[in-house]
Amino acid sequence: MTILLLDGRVAADEYLELADDAPLPASPVAVTVSLQRWQHEANALAASGSKVAVRLANTVDITTLPDSLLACPMIELLFPAFADGRAYSQARLLRERLGYHGQIRARGSAVVADQLQGMARVGIDAFVLREDQNPETAARALHGFDLAYQGACDTLPRVRQLRRSTSATR
Amino acid sequence: MYRYDSYDQKLVDERVAQFRDQTRRFLAGQIPDEEFRALRLRNGLYIQRFAPMLRVAIPYGLLASRQLRMLAHIAREYDKGFGHFTTRQNIQYNWPQLERVPDILADLASVQMHAIQTSGNCIRNITSDHLAGAARDELVDPRPYCELTRQWATFHPEFNWLPRKFKIAFSATTTDRAATQVHDIGVHIVRNAAGELGYTIYVGGGLGRMPMLGHPIREFLPELDLLSYLEAVLRVYNRLGRRDNIHRARIKILVKEMGPAKFTELVEAEWTQIRDSELRLDAQDIESMKSHFDEHPYEPGAADDTSFAAHLRQDSAFAAFAKRNVKDHRVDGYKIVFVSLKPRNGVPGDASAEQLDILADLAERYSFGEARATHDQNLVLAEVRQSDVYAVWQALRQYDLATPNIGLLTDMICCPGLDYCSLANAGSIGVAQDITDRFESLDYLYDIGDIKIKMSGCMNGCGHHTVGHIGILGVDKHGEEWYQVTLGGSAEDDASLGDRTGPAISRADIAEAVERIIAVYMQQRHSEDESFLQCYRRVGMAPFKARIYAEDGVSA
Ligand code: HEM
Ligand code: SF4
Numbered sequence: 001m002t003i004l005l006l007d008g009r010v011a012a013d014e015y016l017e018l019a020d021d022a023p024l025p026a027s028p029v030a031v032t033v034s035l036q037r038w039q040h041e042a043n044a045l046a047a048s049g050s051k052v053a054v055r056l057a058n059t060v061d062i063t064t065l066p067d068s069l070l071a072c073p074m075i076e077l078l079f080p081a082f083a084d085g086r087a088y089s090q091a092r093l094l095r096e097r098l099g100y101h102g103q104i105r106a107r108g109s110a111v112v113a114d115q116l117q118g119m120a121r122v123g124i125d126a127f128v129l130r131e132d133q134n135p136e137t138a139a140r141a142l143h144g145f146d147l148a149y150q151g152a153c154d155t156l157p158r159v160r161q162l163r164r165s166t167s168a169t170r
Numbered sequence: 171m172y173r174y175d176s177y178d179q180k181l182v183d184e185r186v187a188q189f190r191d192q193t194r195r196f197l198a199g200q201i202p203d204e205e206f207r208a209l210r211l212r213n214g215l216y217i218q219r220f221a222p223m224l225r226v227a228i229p230y231g232l233l234a235s236r237q238l239r240m241l242a243h244i245a246r247e248y249d250k251g252f253g254h255f256t257t258r259q260n261i262q263y264n265w266p267q268l269e270r271v272p273d274i275l276a277d278l279a280s281v282q283m284h285a286i287q288t289s290g291n292c293i294r295n296i297t298s299d300h301l302a303g304a305a306r307d308e309l310v311d312p313r314p315y316c317e318l319t320r321q322w323a324t325f326h327p328e329f330n331w332l333p334r335k336f337k338i339a340f341s342a343t344t345t346d347r348a349a350t351q352v353h354d355i356g357v358h359i360v361r362n363a364a365g366e367l368g369y370t371i372y373v374g375g376g377l378g379r380m381p382m383l384g385h386p387i388r389e390f391l392p393e394l395d396l397l398s399y400l401e402a403v404l405r406v407y408n409r410l411g412r413r414d415n416i417h418r419a420r421i422k423i424l425v426k427e428m429g430p431a432k433f434t435e436l437v438e439a440e441w442t443q444i445r446d447s448e449l450r451l452d453a454q455d456i457e458s459m460k461s462h463f464d465e466h467p468y469e470p471g472a473a474d475d476t477s478f479a480a481h482l483r484q485d486s487a488f489a490a491f492a493k494r495n496v497k498d499h500r501v502d503g504y505k506i507v508f509v510s511l512k513p514r515n516g517v518p519g520d521a522s523a524e525q526l527d528i529l530a531d532l533a534e535r536y537s538f539g540e541a542r543a544t545h546d547q548n549l550v551l552a553e554v555r556q557s558d559v560y561a562v563w564q565a566l567r568q569y570d571l572a573t574p575n576i577g578l579l580t581d582m583i584c585c586p587g588l589d590y591c592s593l594a595n596a597g598s599i600g601v602a603q604d605i606t607d608r609f610e611s612l613d614y615l616y617d618i619g620d621i622k623i624k625m626s627g628c629m630n631g632c633g634h635h636t637v638g639h640i641g642i643l644g645v646d647k648h649g650e651e652w653y654q655v656t657l658g659g660s661a662e663d664d665a666s667l668g669d670r671t672g673p674a675i676s677r678a679d680i681a682e683a684v685e686r687i688i689a690v691y692m693q694q695r696h697s698e699d700e701s702f703l704q705c706y707r708r709v710g711m712a713p714f715k716a717r718i719y720a721e722d723g724v725s726a
């Protein structure tokens with residue numbers, strides 16, 4: 001059983017992962033499809049009435065995606081290996097460059113407690129925890145640090161801003 | 171010196187707590203080996219030949235007395251009584267116990283130190299000129315820019331899982347003392363024709379198995395744009411750097427395969443998008459950072475002292491020390507004193523707890539409470555009143571820290587090699603000692619003059635052999651230790667990679683080979699003023715090669 005962590009809490013996963021050769025479900029549900037399928041079968045997917053989210057390989061260049069993707073309710077980013085951090089940049093570009101407001105979900109070998117806060121900081125807000133992960137440890141790790149040196153896609157207080165405001169009130 | 175405010179302290183403390191928890195979960199079997207490895211590396215912890223090794227950051231080389239004392243305490247309490255200074259302004263301990271590392275990190279945090287990102291595929295310790303703020307030839311003090319960069323790089327959420335390690339170095343002089351051109355990013359602080367301050371950015375330098383010099387991808391970057399530009403470079407690298415082959419994963423390979431022009435284009439395009447984001451510094455950020463590196467209260471009358479000159483005349487041993495280990499400070503009446511960690515029969519870069527404590531005392535008493543670590547594995551007391559230099563020397567001498575050999579042949583860079591490192595092909599410390607033994611005469615060493623011998627125990631190049639005037643690289647030949655020699659490398663402004671002399675040389679003959687190389691130089695040089703490097707560049711490899719491999723000697 002995979003566990004989905006959403007907004008820091010365990011949540012039910014409504015999405016069904018649809019392989020490229022699997023038929024569209026007869027009745028409307030929520031599915032994830034590959035970018036390729038999403039691009040090639042746009043009309044059929046829309047006609048199915050299903051809620052369609054897109055899975056992105058971590059090699060996809062975010063800046064070349066069509067604007068229509070922004071309407072997608074969810075984009076799933078893949079972390080194929082524990083130390084492969086490409087999707088961190090993808091997430092940030094989705095949020096900051098494309099202004100994507102939907103859910104960004106992380107799936108794969110790197111979705112472990114020790115990486116969650118970093119992922120959250122680049123704009124990922126849902127985590128399909130790797131099988132061996134303890135959800136409490138993971139939820140706790142989301143709050144390991146409560147400050148940050150850099151601006152990113154999160155709400156942690158920024159050190160540089162804090163300093164600017166303390167020196168302004170001095 | 172930069173002092174943490176409550177924010178810096180909080181972040182470092184939170185990191186210690188995080189790593190303590192990770193260590194606990196690892197020991198409880200909840201984190202797989204390979205993953206704990208990646209996490210511990212980001213906290214400076216390697217597992218080496220005999221024991222774990224902990225690498226502690228000394229950002230841009232600057233140390234306060236109380237930090238030196240803590241380093242001494244750690245050496246005593248958790249190690250075998252010494253530490254090893256590296257070529258990247260870090261100190262390494264070779265014998266800590268894994269279970270106690272969180273305690274070491276907590277001790278470090280109590281004096282505003284850490285081991286964060288000293289290893290692993292992330293942005294490493296930011297290094298700079300060890301004479302920053304004291305050198306006569308610098309444009310501005312680079313350390314405020316280094317500290318701004320350090321903070322930007324620390325726990326950067328996007329760049330913690332890069333294809334490979336990433337090293338950034340700063341220089342603000344035309345005599346690069348930070349080896350910037352062999353870094354992933356080298357930042358040169360410069361002024362443009364209009365007199366504005368900014369940076370020239372080099373990307374794609376590196377040592378290791380495919381050594382390369384950096385490419386200048388931007389001639390002039392305005393002062394306030396530093397962080398946005400670094401972010402653009404890192405983002406391009408994180409997205410496009412190779413991850414299929416660890417030996418081709420450094421940014422230098424990306425730049426090479428794509429071509430510097432194309433790479434620059436991608437960086438510039440990315441930068442255009444983020445240049446005006448919150449990454450842009452404001453003048454106040456820089457000003458307040460600069461105030462952390464304020465002028466010391468130098469004594470106005472310091473230059474009136476006559477005792478320094480008198481001691482030079484009266485004490486020839488002191489004069490020998492001053493000749494090599496003392497340099498002029500930018501303020502008249504003050505001197506920069508180099509502490510040699512290259513004594514005869516010592517391990518290059520090693521310092522004992524006792525020595526660290528003494529240095530802390532000397533720094534406190536004579537150098538505004540500060541010392542620096544150099545990239546050639548020595549230490550510096552950079553702010554000593556000239557009237558105090560004699561007393562400092564006497565104290566250093568008592569603790570074997572006053573070998574008058576800075577910049578000379580015996581001031582070698584040397585990695586730990588087979589003695590400690592599990593990746594080594596060959597020993598390097600023993601070779602350094604054999605070479606030192608052959609050059610006993612100080613007069614001869616002075617006569618040879620400035621020369622940099624750099625030695626690594628394998629092609630990873632931790633000892634910078636590729637940029638040594640003489641480089642020595644340990645190779646494995648059928649289970650035996652052999653050495654590949656290169657000549658003519660340099661890590662300074664005239665950076666170049668050394669040329670191979672020919673076949674590798676056996677352990678028995680390597681010291682002899684160095685002696686012959688020096689003999690050729692002494693024969694060939696125009697005058698004492700022509701350094702080894704200049705001479706080599708003029709006469710080329712042929713005479714050296716002929717002599718090294720001549721019949722009567724070394725087996726190759
Ligand atoms: C004993 C444990 C050590 C291990 C396992 C180790 C490992 C490595 C490896 C694998 C590389 C090659 C990286 C690459 O080519 O991408 C490397 C490079 C390097 N290491 Fe070490 N090292 C150790 C100790 C040291 C020490 C003691 C120093 C300083 C004296 C040092 C400084 C460096 C430097 C300057 C480089 C070259 C960086 C570059 O390629 O640009 N390391 N190290
Ligand atoms: S150069 Fe090789 S032998 Fe020397 S420390 Fe680095 S990895 Fe170890």
